[in-house]
Amino acid sequence: MTHNTPPPPGLTGEPVYLDYNATTPVDPRVVEAMLPYLTRFFGNPSSDHAYSVEPRSALAHARAQVAALIGARADEIVFTASGSEADLFALRGAVLASGRRRPHVITQVTEHPAVLESCRALQRLHNARVTLLPVDGDGLVDPAALTEALDEDTVLVSIMAANNETGALQPIGELAARTRAHGALFHCDAAQTAGKIPLDVTASGVDLLTLVGHKMYAPKGIAALYVRDGVRLEPVVYGGGQERGLRAGTENVALAVALGAAAQLAADELADGAAVRIEALRDDLHRRLADGLPGRVRLNGPRQERLPNTLNISIDGVAGHQLLAAAPAVAASTGSACHSGAHTPSPVLTAMGLDAGRALGAVRLSLGRWTTSDDIAEAATALIDAASTRAGATASARNSTPREADITVDGTGLLCVTLLLKLRDRIQGAAPGTVVHVIATDPVAPLDLPAWCHMTGHHYLGPVPGDDRPVYAVRLASSERRTRPDRPWHRYESGH
Numbered sequence: 173m174t175h176n177t178p179p180p181p182g183l184t185g186e187p188v189y190l191d192y193n194a195t196t197p198v199d200p201r202v203v204e205a206m207l208p209y210l211t212r213f214f215g216n217p218s219s220d221h222a223y224s225v226e227p228r229s230a231l232a233h234a235r236a237q238v239a240a241l242i243g244a245r246a247d248e249i250v251f252t253a254s255g256s257e258a259d260l261f262a263l264r265g266a267v268l269a270s271g272r273r274r275p276h277v278i279t280q281v282t283e284h285p286a287v288l289e290s291c292r293a294l295q296r297l298h299n300a301r302v303t304l305l306p307v308d309g310d311g312l313v314d315p316a317a318l319t320e321a322l323d324e325d326t327v328l329v330s331i332m333a334a335n336n337e338t339g340a341l342q343p344i345g346e347l348a349a350r351t352r353a354h355g356a357l358f359h360c361d362a363a364q365t366a367g368k369i370p371l372d373v374t375a376s377g378v379d380l381l382t383l384v385g386h387k388m389y390a391p392k393g394i395a396a397l398y399v400r401d402g403v404r405l406e407p408v409v410y411g412g413g414q415e416r417g418l419r420a421g422t423e424n425v426a427l428a429v430a431l432g433a434a435a436q437l438a439a440d441e442l443a444d445g446a447a448v449r450i451e452a453l454r455d456d457l458h459r460r461l462a463d464g465l466p467g468r469v470r471l472n473g474p475r476q477e478r479l480p481n482t483l484n485i486s487i488d489g490v491a492g493h494q495l496l497a498a499a500p501a502v503a504a505s506t507g508s509a510c511h512s513g514a515h516t517p518s519p520v521l522t523a524m525g526l527d528a529g530r531a532l533g534a535v536r537l538s539l540g541r542w543t544t545s546d547d548i549a550e551a552a553t554a555l556i557d558a559a560s561t562r563a564g565a566t567a568s569a570r571n572s573t574p575r576e577a578d579i580t581v582d583g584t585g586l587l588c589v590t591l592l593l594k595l596r597d598r599i600q601g602a603a604p605g606t607v608v609h610v611i612a613t614d615p616v617a618p619l620d621l622p623a624w625c626h627m628t629g630h631h632y633l634g635p636v637p638g639d640d641r642p643v644y645a646v647r648l649a650s651s652e653r654r655t656r657p658d659r660p661w662h663r664y665e666s667g668h
Contacts, residue, residue: 177201179542187503188551192540193336193364193482194505198430199389199541205433206391209426216422218414227425234432238396241435242362242381243372250397250415251428255363255384256286257408258397261419262359262380263290263330265405267300270327278321278329280305280313280342282520284361287330301325310474311340311524319350326356333365337507337520337536338473339482341365348377357403363387363395367438368479369447379403385427389541390434394427441541450539451480453548457537458483460552465559472521472534481540486526486533487555490562491515495535498558502551505536 180197183189189197209230215223217231236246252258267275277294279287281304294300303321305313313331322329329351334341348358359380362371367388373381380403385394399405399418411420441447462469468488484507487495492506493515507518517531526534537551 177541183542187501188547188554190502190504190537190539190543190547190551192543193339193387193536193538195386195392196389196540197542198391199434199437201437202390202430202433206426206430209429213425217425218412218422230429231423231425234428237432238383238435239398241366241371241439242383242398243374244398245401247416248398248401250399250418251423251431252395252397252408252419253393253424255284255361255382255387255395258382258384258395259284259286259330259359259361260290261397261405261408262382263287263294263328264298265408265418266328266357266359266380266403267294267298268406269404272325272327274299274301274325275327276301276303276323276325278303278305278318278326280307280331281523282307282311282335283330283332284336284363287332287361291330305331307523309525310477311335311338311520312474312477313342313347315343315346315350318347319354322351322354322356326351326354328357328359330359330361332361332363333371334362334368334479334482335473335520336364337518337534338484338524339364339479339538340473341369341477341479344378345376348379352377352379364479367435367442368450368481370442373398373400385431385434388434388438390430391427394424394431396431446541447480450543453543453545454481454483454537454539456545457539457548457552458485460548461485461487461555464552464556468559470530472524472526472530481538483537483539484534485537486530486535487559488533490559491532492535494562495533495555495558498562499554501554502537504538507531507534507536 178200180200182197209227213223213226213230215221215225215227217224217228232246235249235251238244239246239249250258250261252261263277267277275294275298277291277300279291279302283304291300291302295302305317305321307313318329329347331342331344331347333344344360348360351358357379358377359382360376360378361382363382363384364387365371366383371381378398379400381398383396383398386392399416405418407418407420409420414420414423458469458471465487470486470488472484472486473482486492496502496504496506506515507521515532517526517528518534521531521534522528535555
């Protein structure tokens with residue numbers, strides 16, 4: 173079977189790699205396929221002499237391989253330099269080609285930043301209106317909500333096939349059908365999906381689809397956009413006539429060949445049942461963790477309708493970044509973002525309705541071509557040990573008796589993001605067992621202090637009864653005094 177191919181040199185030894193959704197190692201067979209086009213076959217595929225013949229043929233063959241993976245025609249594939257570029261190409265191209273004075277774009281709140289930021293740019297630069305659809309507790313879009321959002325100015329709907337954090341699979345066929353029935357175009361970012369489960373652009377009815385090389389064992393720097401025949405897009409790069417006139421610039425033949433080879437390998441693996449093997453390993457990992465940490469492991473996202481390689485879980489009593497820091501034998505990701513040492517909950521999990529504590533506790537374990545049963549056993553043991561150790565340390569800290577440290581962080585009015593991050597920094601930097609005493613809370617401040625304190629091992633006492641001052645303030649009490657004698661109060665005004 174295909175997965176028995178020896179792994180790349182970078183995957184030999186520890187840590188166990190469970191971050192395939194972030195990037196995949198380049199398959200040695202892909203490297204072998206592309207090397208001649210970095211050395212011997214250097215010619216420009218657009219030239220008219222002998223040196224162009226092999227590069228031009230290889231480019232056409234790669235285009236056909238990519239098309240075959242998703243059930244498209246070769247002339248419907250446009251090579252790009254990244255998935256983010258392909259997403260921008262689809263959104264900007266459709267909006268500018270529409271000719272609408274106030275074009276309307278619909279996407280979802282948990283979409284990839286490449287789409288969300290492109291939408292914001294279209295709002296800012298091209299007078300577009302953007303609607304963000306909500307998701308349910310599994311992270312799925314309700315097709316009825318899409319239908320309600322469509323209007324006469326809607327030119328494009330963009331919904332990813334699978335979420336990169338939870339693996340949740342959207343009902344793309346139904347969403348695309350409702351969109352096209354309304355007369356709008358449907359774009360699907362399938363970066364996480366291509367090569368992991370079967371894709372057919374004809375059956376799904378999508379007009380535009382993004383796939384990405386480094387998510388499917390090709391190098392970084394190569395991707396493709398499927399553009400259904402007849403769909404009009406404004407070019408993403410102007411100049412010569414390369415890529416159907418939609419993306420000028422001499423093609424990177426070596427990287428295109430790499431993507432084509434990766435697509436062919438993925439198609440062969442799918443036919444060989446690789447998805448079933450990966451799913452069994454994923455479920456084995458989940459079972460081991462649940463058995464080793466009874467009552468503490470919570471699945472984030474759908475149990476059934478998700479990618480076969482993705483497991484997103486929260487473990488009660490430990491933050492995701494703390495868990496992975498305590499388990500260096502495992503390479504995986506959290507959905508949280510870190511700003512100046514302070515972690516914020518994943519926007520995806522927050523949009524699904526998860527509380528801040530559970531969202532901060534999330535880790536994404538994503539399997540791939542070279543994941544083995546031994547890897548699963550080793551990773552499960554390391555994570556169980558780390559979670560047990562962290563939970564014990566947190567419980568011990570909470571049982572300690574703190575002393576007042578007289579630290580207050582406050583700001584007036586509506587709080588800016590900078591103030592919230594400073595507040596998180598101060599809480600996180602306090603000694604274990606700190607009491608976080610809320611003096612007053614600005615009701616619009618987007619911070620869940622109880623959950624934050626829980627995840628960082630501190631005590632939360634709640635607001636002082638009857639104190640209705642319009643400020644956001646926190647008093648910390650700790651076994652260590654953390655203020656200067658001449659400055660017992662630390663104040664951060666809103667907006668600074």
